[in-house]
Amino acid sequence: MKKIVLATVLLLAMTSVFFSAYSAESITAEAATDEKLYIYNWGDYIGPDVIDNFETWYQAETGRTIDVVYTLYDTNEIMLTNLTKGEEVLDLICPSDYAIEKLMKEGKLQKINKSAISTIGNVHPALYTKVDEVFTDIMVGDSQEDMSDYFVPYMWGTLGIMYNTDVVSREVAEEAGYGLLWNTPEIKALNKKILIKDSIRDTYVAALMYLKETDSLPDAYKTLSVQDLINTVNDDLLAAAEEILIEQKKVLKEYEVDIGKGDMMAGKAYANLAWSGDALWAIEEAYENDVNLDYFVPEVGGNVWFDGWAIPANAQNVTGAHKFIEYVCMPEVAITNSIEIGYTCAVDPAILSSDSDVIALLEDNEYVVDDYFNDSIRYPDITSSLGVMKDFGPSQQNALAMWERVKSASVAGDWVIWVVIGSVALAAGLGILLFFVIKNKKGMKGRAVLVSKTEDEQEEIEEEEDNSESK
Template sequence: MKRTVKAFVCLILAVFTVVSAVCFAPTAPALAATETLVVYNCADYLDLTLIEEFENYYKEVTGNNLKLVYSTYDTNETMYTEVSKGDSSIDIIVPSEYAIQKLRDNNLIYKVSELWETYGTPLGLENPNRNGLVNSEIIDKIDGIFGDMSDYTVPYMWGTLGIMYNAEYVTEEDLSAGWGIFWNVKDNPKLHHKILVKDSIRDTYAMAVLYLKEYDLLPDEYKGYTNQELINCTDESFRKIVEQALKDQRDVIKGYEVDFGKDDLINGIAYVDLAWSGDAMYAIEEAAVDGVELGYYVPEIGSNIWFDGMCIPKTSKNPRAAVMFIEYMCRPISAVRNMYEIGYTSAVEVDKILADEEAMAFMAECYNEFSDEDKAYYGGVEAYIEEYFSDETRYPDATDPNLGVMQTFKDNDAMISMWERVKAHGIFSWKLVVFFAIMVAAVFATWGVSVLVRELRGRKRLLVKR
């Protein structure tokens, strides 16, 4: 009996000890939640070291872990197709202005201004479009053309369309031709089949339209049009004139390119390329390392000025992180690092960058890595920074009326058909020539074989008869 009581008491004490340990033990800290942010951007369009830094920043502000998934696309059309499916989990896209117009008109993207009030303001984050961080001239330009576009996007990069060239082979006389250089109007034999053009209906269309204006080849009814009106005109009669000009160009160009033009110019495979200013700036710096001198030129007649902006699709699963990412990319230090990495010009206001100590310290570090020869050329870090931000290629005048912005084509199907005909021009006729040459060769070969067979048979009969 005593043993039973003693055992029972021991059992009660053991249970009490376990319960006490569970109830009064220190509580283990809960694991932080892990979120995902999907960024869908153009290739080679971000300093990738910023990704991990943003993930750390997000953890500091929200207390949650963040996995940033970064993927790229080659064209705005590829991006639009993916977003328009409606079943993606993309949180950030970086389209061009005409694609933003189409996304907005088809109700595929959020108003960033409204999301900012919901997610940005509670965190003390100001909308870059409204606090002077983004270049106000860019905001005025896109809103003046597209309406309320600054409600739907925060500008990221911007620039112009122009002529990139190899200075060893392209003369000042060639450049004086303006857009006519893509037709080799100065008849420089060195440029024959050494000219590249973008494989893009929009860029080549703008180039051809401005060439026609520059050489007074426009019909009378279009001569009073501004550049803005001309590069967006898709009237059937006007389109036919542009199409013929692009077909005529096929006789002198090397071909069409998407992203290898700058490499071909550096390597001397081509001497002239239709290029975006950001690509040109990047290529010029890369070529200089190899001792190759490249240049970039926008003809006086004018050009296309373009803008890419950050948007949030309505399929976004993490709009708070998307808003924070946009704000982080608009910080002056992020803007400068992106510019150095990709060559393009940030939409962040220059004065904001120059006033930022961290951004200036970064530029000083870059300057210190220059060769002694380059340092001597600039004459000091202050002079280098001043030249960097006053470069007209990098920072064109956004208010220049001769720089037009392209919108979504009104008759897109007709434009695509026109572009297909242009690219096929001359190819089909050569295919026919080759085809008929093969057919003629085949006929003669067949005839020759039949004659040879008859001859051999005749000799065989003659031998048998003998």
């Protein structure tokens, strides 16, 4: 008994020493970090080693250690909701263009101190030109501000159509345009193999562009530029979009946010309203698995978008946020991110293509350098046929209500499916019922008794069965 007690005492003592040492080590490690930087970004939107490498670089640059707390969101709307709640400390976020506009109007962002970012000159000037051309009337408090003073571009691209070239030829796809998402070529294999973004803004663009290319817009809107058209949200256009989006459900597989590229790569879907970066990544990955994909923006036009780094008005580590932006605008870091996620980084391609480290990284990842920078999907011309989405303002609620009606609507032909399902269920139910009725009426040896018998007749049957058994 004493041995057991002694052993227990020793064990407790060792455990206490162990946890004391562990706790001390944890506290020391925590104390060793001079700063924290809270970053809120899209999922799958940065290279896997970039955060760790930034922490190392930051210490070498400043002599201070930093711990990046990196969290993710799926949509701008989720990010906007969480930022508005103000429940989390955030030093750096990565909204899309229209979300930046909304946050500026609400006073939720602070200006970027571009003089604190040594690599700011690496940003593609065409991106700032387009932004300043579109966002000219943003009021922040009592003053009119330029969006380019409130964010630094990170990634950019287009909204278009990814499709399987083994099912749809390039000629047919380009002739159909946005109609491919409504299966206007009437390709049988395409029915129920079409994916659309579960996003009112992206889907609204596709619907309006489809109406435009088929000359089906209400007369008052036929002469609008793409830029003005995709940012006009009123009863007329919402009703027109709603009608064709409900019609589209006849050929639609499902709505999605992030599974589209996987379904396209696996051959589960053959057409997808997609962002160019997802399409580029999927095209390259699918090719290795003998699935042939391509992507295009229909000739009628579409959406060009920008995601960029912005600093919340109540950010606590503003210096760290600026240093992180400086780091990801370095050519070798920017191209690392692009290679990893498929999207086009905002660093000027002229700077990237002349950087020896960038060229080495591209060649190490089996890219032909000239082909990479001449790819029209990766680097499209930013023309007037590409519009930038702006904040819908109060009309956003009407757009969301329309979208909910579309998703919940039934389409012609659905009743046939439900009738068939109901008939099968009814038949199955009757079959089961008949089975139990028959089972309950079976004789001792399994002979079904389907006709009512008199008592004497039943005794004769049982007597015959007994005689049969005795033989």
